[in-house]
Amino acid sequence: MACRISELVIDTAAPDRLAAFWSEVLGYVELGREADGSIEIGPPGVGFGGPQPTLVLSPSSAPRAGKLPLHIDVNATDRDQEAELERLLALGARPADVGQTGAESWFVLADPDGNEFCLLRSRLQRVPPPAH
Structure with missing residues (x-):
């Protein structure tokens, strides 16, 4: 028996923003809203329970207070790392300095709330939509 990550919850002062x-970054869509504003x-x-959280x-x-103990790593699926970096910056990401040397193969960025995430070099295959 094993577990699988189904959701990642991010606290934010601006859920809509x-x-x-993240919908633009990941190609996601809104699945629902809760009464509490989530x-x-x-x-x-696909929605909840699919192969991606x-x-x-x-x-x-x-x-x-301080750096989050968890961050998200993303990989481009349809372009190289440099082109994806340009796209993410145009969406509102900004470079973040967490002490990297500049020799890393990834870029450290921050989302509009300041949450750090990394754009990795490898291109991954896109997860295909479910067959109907």
Whole structure:
């Protein structure tokens, strides 16, 4: 028996803004909204429980203290790393300095809330949509 990551929950002061950003980054769509203002996004045509985890952007007014203990790594699926970096920066990501030397094969970025994530070099295959 084993577990699988089904959701990643990110606390944010602006769920709509972060949901829009990560939907564009990942090619996700809005799957639903909760009464508390949480927004769940995930792969189109799949939703919760598919091969990729969904993201839940949960409203929070609590200030974040320091670096998050977890961050997201992303890989391009249809372009090289440099082209994907340009796309992510155009979407609102910004370079982040976490002490890297400049010799790394990845780029450290921050989303509109300042959450660090990395753009890795390898290109991955796109997860195909479910067959109907």
